[in-house]
Amino acid sequence: MFKYYNMNQLVLPIDLEVILQENDIAYHIHHLVESIPDEAFAPFYKETGCPSYHPRMMLKIILCGYTQSVFSGRRIEDLTKDSIRMMWLAQGYEPSYRTINRFRVHPQMQELIRQCFVQFRCQLIEEKLIDEKAVFIDGTKIEANANKFTFVWKKSIEKHHANLIKKSNEVYDRLLEEQVLPAIERENEEELSVEELKEVASSLEKVVDDYSTKIEASEDPVERKRLRSERKTPKQILKQVNDWIARKEKYQNDLEILQNRNSYSKTDHDATFMRMKDDYMKNGQLKAGYNIQIATENQFTLAYDVFPNPTDTKTLTPFLDTIEERYFDLPEYIVADAGYGSEPNYDDIMIKRERTPLIKYGMYEKEQKKKYKDDPFKPSNWIYDEVNDTYICPNQKTLSFKFVSTRKDSSGFVRQFKVYECEDCTGCPIRHLCTKAKESTNRRLRINLKWEQQKAYVQQKLSEPETAEIYHQRKIDVEPVFGFLKAILGFTRFSVRGKFKVKIEMGIALMATNLRKYALRGV
Structure with a gap:
């Protein structure tokens, strides 16, 4: 016996919403886009010419396409004709791939994406899925839509x-x-x-x-x-x-x-050649790409930005500015890995923003090891006399304070060092272990008091139970977002060129990962 099947019988059309499952991702996309204020869509309105598709509908089908790992305008167009959830979101409209691609890089799209993140965060707070206690920051590199040998x-x-x-x-x-x-x-x-x-x-x-x-x-x-x-x-x-x-x-x-x-x-002037982790040939080949910075909580991306420089150190301050200006007020704790640990970043977070950085510096792990602490040639292990402001070297010689040195780096940040010099290094039997300076000069020691204070503050915070637990949360909070984005969503290369367009597409892809995770939370 077979179930009844007849292709020649007339079937009346029914509302596609009835066919969708109860927790279908299309509903979450619909509710998110509908929560965006009407004012955000006003710049899309035209009084003359042929009436355009409603920007709410266009945004919904693009977001839906990205949640299904479809990043091509042609394939999104195909989905509006054969995907039930896309047909319901588009309400029967079938915009062409040209219309979809033009809308995706529209100058006002960046504001729409920002509104998506703002409204999504409000929704997470309302449902108590995030507690606003800390924000976790990390970066990754994604390949640009640029030809290989155009450097x-x-x-x-x-x-x-x-x-x-x-x-x-x-x-x-x-x-x-x-x-x-x-x-x-x-x-x-x-x-x-x-x-x-x-x-x-x-x-x-x-x-x-x-x-x-x-x-x-x-x-x-x-x-x-x-x-x-x-x-x-x-x-x-x-x-x-x-x-x-x-x-x-x-x-x-x-x-x-x-x-x-x-x-x-040459094919994407805003892209910079960077060393990518997915180096299949294992020959250290550089590829044109962008450095993506995200801020997460509970594995949801709350803010993001795109930078052309490959290192994370110099992206933290401008990224925090972007978060405060465009997304939300920073919470008490700013959490990131050791790649962000630097004097300018600590200075910016603690003094300018009055927040607590839970960020290791480059030598943090090494300084905690017994071998480092027992090494007599490490200046941090030398005896310091606070009264006379002197250090004692391993050969029991005194290093006295001489002068203050000021240095300015390429970004304009000024550092001050107290310079100490040994009384006499002549004939020292362990000189070759202590310094590589010329035989005619004495050992000099440069101490950055501000940096030492910042390091001590970070060490103290990372050793406290409450803040240590928050820091340990970093790996299981921000890293899975990149894993989901690249491995599950399959977003490993941009489809557009130019930083402005790349920023829009990155926002769409990150919001798609948010919606996928949000839809799966109750499964």
Whole structure:
């Protein structure tokens, strides 16, 4: 016996909502997007032309597509025709892939995504799924939508630019010496600008044209041969100068794109070449990508940002600024791994924001080991005399305070060091174990008091039971989000180019992971 099956019988259409399961993810997408205020959709409204699809509907189908690991506009279009949940969210509309792709990178989409995160966090607080006690921060690198061998390296550009400046100055000085060209007014004596090179080219063109005129006017073969020979040098130099103009404009454009970065991709100027973890060839190949920073609690992403620099250390302060300006007020505890532990970051969190950093510094784990604590050549283990402000080295020599040294790093952060110097290192039998300085100089010790105080504060906080428990929560809170995003959702490469568009797509992908986890919480 078979169940009744007849393809020729007319079946009346029914509401697709009836077919969906009770806890289907489409309901969560619908409720989230409907909670966004109408004001956020106002910029999409057009008074003239053909009526557009409602932005709520467009946002719902894009979010739904990403939750199903569908990141292509064409495949999202296909889902609106054969997926029940997509057909219900679209209410029968079938926008084309061009419409979907245009909406996904719309200038106002970034605000819509921000509203999604704000409303989703309010929902989590209301349902007591997060307690707002701490926020966990971490970063990952995701490959950009850029071709493989399209790298432009800053060091290479600076090297070729310096060679161009040197050669152009030499040629210009030689032309002045030989009185081929008149002197031009220069803004910078060290290098010729593009405009000044164009002046040199214009003068050389006149010289070449004068020779050409004389050659045409002369009927003497010997004279014509001599003039052609004399014209050859300025003609070659003119060709070289025109090449320099094109190259200098290119180098200046490259340096403007690079700014503080060391590389960029020709097919996505905002992407930087980074070392990715998924190095299949195991040869350390660099790939164009972006550094994604997220803030989580209970494995839900509450805020995010996109950065072009590969290291996490310098992303923490701007990321915290983004969180406070666009998402929510920071909780009491800021938790991150040792990659974020630095004096500027501790200074920013403790003094500027008045929060507690639960962030290890780079040497934290090593300093806790018995081998490190028992090493007599580590300055942190030397005897310090507070009264006389001196240190005692392993050879029982005194290091006295000499002066205060100030250093400024590339980002403009200023550090102060107290410099101590040993009274006499001459003939020290353990000198080779203590210092690598020259034999003629005494051992010097630089102490950053502020950094030492910050380290002591962090050590104290990480040793307290309550804060230690919060810190240990970090690995099981923020790391699974990246695992879910890459391994389960399958989002390992961007579909769009440019930081603005990448930021939008990253927000959609992270919100999709939130919705997937939220839908599974009761299963």
